Structures are given as C-alpha cells and as structure tokens.
Amino acid sequence: MKIISVVGARPNFIKIAPLDKVLRQFPGRVEHLICHTGQHFDEKMSDIFFRELEMPKPTFNLGINSGSHASQTGRIMMEFEKVLLEQKPDLVLVPGDVNSTLACSLTAVKLGIRVGHIESGLRSNDRSMPEEINRVVTDAVSDILFVSEESGTTNLLREGVDKSKIHFVGNIMIDSLVFFMPRIEQSAILETMGLVAKQYLLVTFHRPGNVDSREFLASLIGFLNSLAKERTVVFPVHPRTLNNINSFGLSGMLSENVMMINPVGYIEFLALTRSAALVITDSGGIQEETTFLKVPCLTVRENTERPVTITLGTNELVGKDLDRCLARAAEILKNGHGKSEIPPFWDGHVAERIAEILLNH
Ligand code: UD1
Ligand code: UDP
Numbered sequence: 001m002k003i004i005s006v007v008g009a010r011p012n013f014i015k016i017a018p019l020d021k022v023l024r025q026f027p028g029r030v031e032h033l034i035c036h037t038g039q040h041f042d043e044k045m046s047d048i049f050f051r052e053l054e055m056p057k058p059t060f061n062l063g064i065n066s067g068s069h070a071s072q073t074g075r076i077m078m079e080f081e082k083v084l085l086e087q088k089p090d091l092v093l094v095p096g097d098v099n100s101t102l103a104c105s106l107t108a109v110k111l112g113i114r115v116g117h118i119e120s121g122l123r124s125n126d127r128s129m130p131e132e133i134n135r136v137v138t139d140a141v142s143d144i145l146f147v148s149e150e151s152g153t154t155n156l157l158r159e160g161v162d163k164s165k166i167h168f169v170g171n172i173m174i175d176s177l178v179f180f181m182p183r184i185e186q187s188a189i190l191e192t193m194g195l196v197a198k199q200y201l202l203v204t205f206h207r208p209g210n211v212d213s214r215e216f217l218a219s220l221i222g223f224l225n226s227l228a229k230e231r232t233v234v235f236p237v238h239p240r241t242l243n244n245i246n247s248f249g250l251s252g253m254l255s256e257n258v259m260m261i262n263p264v265g266y267i268e269f270l271a272l273t274r275s276a277a278l279v280i281t282d283s284g285g286i287q288e289e290t291t292f293l294k295v296p297c298l299t300v301r302e303n304t305e306r307p308v309t310i311t312l313g314t315n316e317l318v319g320k321d322l323d324r325c326l327a328r329a330a331e332i333l334k335n336g337h338g339k340s341e342i343p344p345f346w347d348g349h350v351a352e353r354i355a356e357i358l359l360n361h
Helices: 012-022 047-052 071-088 099-110 129-141 150-158 172-186 188-191 214-230 239-248 266-274 286-295 322-335 348-359
Strands: 002-009 031-036 090-096 114-120 146-147 167-170 200-204 232-236 258-261 278-281 297-299 315-317
Touching: 002 071, 002 099, 002 200, 002 214, 002 315, 012 031, 012 047, 012 090, 012 114, 012 286, 012 348, 031 071, 047 266, 071 099, 071 286, 099 114, 099 129, 114 129, 129 214, 146 150, 146 214, 146 348, 150 167, 167 286, 167 348, 172 266, 172 286, 172 348, 188 200, 188 266, 200 214, 214 232, 214 239, 214 258, 214 322, 266 286, 286 297, 286 315, 297 322
Parallel strands: 002 031, 002 090, 090 114, 114 146, 146 167, 200 232, 200 278, 232 258, 278 297, 297 315
Antiparallel strands: none
C-alpha cells in the first residue's frame, strides 16, 4: 500500500510524525511518503519540527509558501496533482484543518484516490474561520475519518456521514507529547530564559480574527502589558502576528516586561507549556496540549471546535472580552483551576490504532 501524507503548516508536522514512525515498522506492507506543501517555510515554523520530531525529510516539497486563500489553495492543488499522477498512491492522508489539508484532499478525490482525514469531525460552527470551511469540505470528500474526540463522531453523524467511515481513534498530537516527554522534561529552556516554573504565563495569538485587525491587536498588546505587571509573560510570536504588529506600527507598544520571542521548536514549546502557571491562547493544538498536561488554559475566542478541552480538560473560553480574561487569569493564578481529566484515547497510541485500521482496510 502506497500512502502519501500531507503536511504544510506547523501543527501538521506534530500530527504526522508519530504516524510515520509507526508506518515505517511495516516496510513490506506500507510505503509511506511525506509531501510538504511549503505552506509554512521559516526554519522555526518548519525545518526545526522535522529535526526535533525525528521525521525524515519530505519526499516532495511543493514550495508553495504564502498567498491569498485562493492562490495558496489553487497552487497547492496544481503541484500536488503532478505528484499524485506520477506516484499513483493508494491513499492520501491529510491532518487537521489548514489550507494544505483542503487543497490536497480535493486534489486526491478528484483523481479517484482515497482520502483519510486525521482529526476529522471537529466543528466550531463558525464559518468566518477559514479552518471551519477546510474541515467541512475535507470531511465531505474523505473516505476514512479518524476522530480525535467524541464530539467529532456526533458532528459527522449529524451531517449524515455513514458510520462505517468513522473511526474514533483519539488525539494523535498527544502521541508526540507522550513520545517526547522525556526530552521535554530535560529541556533547559527555563534556565536559558531565566524563568521559574509555575511563575510565568505563556501566551500565543495567531487567529486572523484576533490579529488581523489593528484595533483588536492593539487591545491584545495592552492586555499583555497589564498581565506583565503581575507575572512574567512569555510570548513566542507567530509570523502572521509579527507581520501585523510591524505593519500596524504597534511594535513600540509592547512593554519590556513581555518576553516577545521568535517561535520556538516543539520540545522547547512543550517545556514552556508544561511549566507555565497559565497559558492564554487562540491556538487549536495548544488547547489540547494544556488539557493533557493539566495546565490551566484561557482561550481568547468565542467558540472552540475542541469542546472536550472544556468539558473534561483545563480549557476555558473567555471570548474576546479581555477584561474578563484578565479577571479570570487573576483568579486562576490565586486559586488554581478545578477540574482536569484527560479525554478518552489521548494515550499515546493513536498512530498505532490508525495504522491497524489502514492495514486491515
Ligand atoms: C495557518 C492555518 C491555521 C493554523 C496555523 C498554524 C490556514 C488557512 N491557516 O495559519 O489554521 O492554525 O497555520 O500556525 O491554513 N508566514 C511566514 N513564515 C512562515 C509561515 C507563515 O512568514 O513560515 C507568514 C506569511 O507572511 C503569511 C502569514 O504568515 O502570509 C500567514 O501564513 P498562512 O500559512 O497563510 O496562515 P497562518 O496564519 O500561518
Ligand atoms: N508550537 C511550537 N512553537 C511555538 C508555538 C507552537 O512548537 O512557538 C507548537 C505547539 O505544539 C502547538 C502547535 O505548534 O500545539 C500548533 O501551533 P499553532 O498554534 O500555530 O496551530 P493551531 O493548532 O492553532 O492550528
């Protein structure tokens, strides 16, 4: 069986690395090739993950980089079609909800190639998010749907998907976290940055809804400055956010108490997450990682496609009300966060379950 897995953006690498490790254990039965669309391309957004997650260099790199949604998606489709026509894989695997996921699933299905979607069924029910469109379309054209949390199954069934296509396997991001935990625990990033465990906050923001408007980005910076009066704030800045801070002329506004740094590699980031007193974010993956690590998380969004991080985990939605977020942060820092359960099948064995399903398919 020849399988091509697609990666394009930072979260994709973390989801395909564990599957690649498992599929490589079946050399006679599976040929697993990785295609990088090039959607993310900076060393700190791409290459560092291949090194740290011990992934082989991608067999194909489409070199697409940035662009408008239509341009990025269209160019990925045109280049990926060439790969598929030449390689004729039996299956294309696409993780997550980024433009590379959408582009490659559409390209494959139109050539009659089967598609497996990893992290299927998540829904924010908010079509203003580009990711929500990508999720809905990818699920609609996929043949095998690998679900990370129970809400995924419920959503797919509600949309009329045949039960036989849905496989509740758990969260594959957590496989990476479990596998690399010894290295994460040994990371020297706290010492290097002069941080004390459980005394600092970790924040990330990159959703267009939060960082593409000058007004809200300026409020976010004011909010970080307020937080930093009480505790050290570590802020690894996503390139979209950095570009906007610069182009909106906001770079001078950030107080020097906020440690604004470049994106960090996977091991360093998870070491920073694990020892944070509180994480404040708008990321999808970070809501899940904090749940697994039992670190309190405040999500600056009106909705989440990952509701289990709220019902069982440590995550809490604060909407875009930054005063409310500031108040909740103060309460959590004082009293801690009550509940923290790890969702079913977030156990480090998801890639094995997926491989078993693929091998028996
Ligand atoms: C993308 C995904 C988003 C995901 C995020 C993870 C889509 C629609 N969005 O958002 O779902 O949460 O990745 O991080 O697929 N840039 C660089 N260097 C890079 C990558 C990006 O400079 O290595 C800059 C470019 O100027 C680009 C901007 O960041 O215009 C946005 O990149 P893009 O991949 O379009 O979307 P993200 O915001 O990264
Ligand atoms: N991450 C990282 N370095 C950083 C920020 C994030 O390694 O500086 C990792 C982290 O594990 C996170 C993942 O990248 O879960 C996905 O990141 P992002 O928030 O960009 O994407 P999303 O999950 O929102 O699509």
